[in-house]
Amino acid sequence: MSDLNVFIDLSKFMLGIPFQPPLPPISDLDAGLAQTYYSRLAPQNSQMPNLLTVWSQITAQPPDQWAALFKAQIQNNAALCPVAQQIVIAWYTGACGNVPRSADLYEQTLVWVLAQAHPMGVPLAFGYWQYPPPGANQ
Amino acid sequence: MSAQLDCDVVIVGAGVAGALMAWNLGKAGVKVIVLDSGPGPLALADRQTYVANYKSSGQPYPINPQAPKEEDFLATSSNYFDFEQPPKRPNQGKLVPGDAVPGDPFAAFNVISQTIAKGDWFQSNYERQSGGSTWHWLGTSLRLLPNDFRLASTYAPSIGGLKAYDWPFSYADIEPWYGLAEQTIGVSGPDTGEDYFGITRSTNYPMPAIPQSYLDQQFVAALAGQSFADGWVNQSFPLCVFPTPQARNSAPGYGGRPQCQGSTSCIPICPIQAKYDATQHVALAQQTGNVQFRNYSVAVQVLANTSDPALPITGIQYKTWQPDSPTVTTGTVTGKIYVLAAHAVENAKLLLLSPCGTITVANQSDQVGRNLADHPVSLVYGLTDQPVYGYRGPLSTSGVESLRDGAFRKFRGAFRMEIGNDGWSWPTNDPYTTPQTLLSQGLYGRDLATAVANTLCRQTRIGCLAEQLPNPDFRVTLSATMKDALGIPQPALTYGIDPYGQCSLSAAVAASIQIFKRLIAKPVVQYNFTDWGTGNIAVDPWRTDSGTPNIFVREGWAGAGHLMGTHRMGTDPATSVVDGTQKAHGHPNLYMVGSGNWPSYATGNPTLTIAALALWAADTVRKRLSE
Secondary structure: OOHHHHHHHHHHHHHOOOEOOOOOOEOOOOHHHHHHHHHHHHHHOOOHHHHHHHHHHHHOOOHHHHHHHHHHHHHOOOOOHHHHHHHHHHHHHOOEOOEOOOHHHHOOOHHHHHOOOOOOOOOOOOOHHHOOOOOOOO | OOOOOOOOEEEEOOOHHHHHHHHHHHOOOOOEEEEOOOOOHHHHHHHHHHHHHHHHHOOOOOOOOOOOOOOOOOOOOHHHOOOEOOOOOOOOOOOOHHHOOOOOOOHHHOOOOHHHHHOEOOOOOOOOOOOHHHHOOOOEOOOOOHHHHHHHHHHOOEEOOEEOOOOOOOHHHHHHHHHHHHHHHOOEOOOOOOOHHHOOOOOOOOEOOOOOOHHHHHHHHHHOOOEEEEOOOOEEEEOOEEEOOEOEOOOOOHHHOOOOOOOOOOOOOOOOOOEOOOHHHHHHHHHOOOEEEEOOEEEEEEEOOOOOOOOOOOEEEEEEEOOOOOOEEEEEEOOOEEEEOOHHHHHHHHHHOOEEOOEEOOOOOOOOOOOOEOOOEEEEEEEOOOOOOOOOOOOOOEEEOOOOOOHHHHOOOOEEEEEOOOOOHHHHOOOOHHHHHHHHOOOOHHHHHHHHHHHHOOEEEEEEEEOOOOOOOOEEEEEEEEEOOOOOEEEEEEEOOOHHHHHHHHHHHHHHHHHHHHHOOOOOEEEEEEEOOOOEEEEEHHHOOOOOOOEEEEEEEEOOOOOEOOOOEOOOOOOOOEOOOOEEOOOOOEEEOOHHHOOOOOOOOOHHHHHHHHHHHHHHHHHHHHO
């Protein structure tokens, strides 16, 4: 598996993709976005290769062990945890470590999906705000 | 027009007041020259560039290299403030019970320490480009109340050595101009239900009201029949949620603007110009053929070559440059009448830079630069039990207006409550902060996503605009040490929270918590303060409830961007700078417009009143020129 594919695989695990109701449904991550985030995060994180290697080793184990292994080997690893967190924040907010969010990523971040809002600064339609979001649990 | 003069009227500043005057005079055939420090109308096609800047950094407006530190700075970073401030910001928190104003029945809700009451940073800012701060205003277009114009004679507040001043005219006098202003800037508002506190209307709003948000509707339901008990006067006042009149389009086409598309970024920029901004009247002024805008031109002196202040102003000297060129030249422009429309800080700075005999221009009263005020804002934000779905629609579509007047104003300032549709973006920079916070708590995967979703859709905030009394010690002076890139002394600001304003904020926090308790079954209140040494938010423990907090109070205050009071109106030349026609006492041909004229500050967002008074002043000037 390529580094990018491992990056996507790890991202999906850390984000909980696919989202299912009651979360707003998301079936998969966008490969182009993944490429962007990976290309921005990898050069500034010397531990990125190690992180991906560890994740590849974890996924060689039965899936029911992944959560525990993730916690033991990544979340509790002082070198790898910050890189993992940067990946999550990139998907949530578009900010990639020391590379600020760029305008083209702004609308594709997870915060807007999970807030059941549209991105601030992006026009939608007159009056929609008087109703709850489509499909919202009231 | 006299052959020796460059024009009939010189206006300094192309914000809402200057642009409205220029347009109004220009269409009447008056020759006008407008000096503006920022880029001109041609650059305004760059709105989408600004929007892209906003998406990437949150800050739309580029820095103007010729005037660094003098652009629009909506950043929370204090590094961007363009005025001299106390070198170290005092902590806003770690309050103790003794910090409250003695006798305040809401002392338990006090958010102002004795330190910052005496002196704090001024937290509002302004923008230097054609259109001025209307680029990033919210659009709220409330009229002031009849009693706002007669605070002194109605309530006679006298607190902490300060007192109120009446305006030199009444609500009835300004009412037609309010109507004209609503038509001119295009306000959407309700035609019924707004007759509180004696507001009368001779005209309808030009567009129907903007719909109240789903979030607002939860407030309306929760507050039905509720009232706020005020211990100052042992009276209860209803908590009524009103749809906010707003200068954004509910109907397509009015003013050439599109219908609001709910972009939820009115501050700092509307991406489609559905919200009024003064670039609209800059363009209309240009179309009259009678108005010339001189951009990248900063006024540096009002010329009064006389020791006799009764003689006319003879010109405005300014510095000007071209973009991408280091060369700065000095020019002078002359006219029959001069209008300062550069807002409360820059108008005062310009006057203080302008000698007139042994004093400075228009300063026989020594009030120029004094009485600097804002509407200090209390921020209380909560996690409601049920989703309210913020981050949707105009930033605010409703407010509680029913506490803007009452007998309590003898003892404490009034306040208006703005209900935010913007989640916690103001108090915590969300939606970006919550994912980081939950992630650092160890959450990942579905658990993280669920927690983020559950938090963001329940985030709500109430910002209350508090009323201050004029304090002559809160003021604009000229910095002795700091100059801008043009070599002009920067304004130095001294500001704090007076007891009247402090008690207004205490009551506002009490009312805000009361409202949140209607939306949260098991309320747990936490008081936060900002440690300015580290920039971190910390918990003030002594009055914070135990348990997981769901109502948060930000100690200290936030700026509303409402710069007021530095050249106040009045009938007495000994205590005011301009008269009721907005003409400087003593100078026959010098006018000032904008909220620097406010003798008292009330609680309504000032732009509609600025617009009404600018239209009134334009009418006055036009009539004088035709005499």
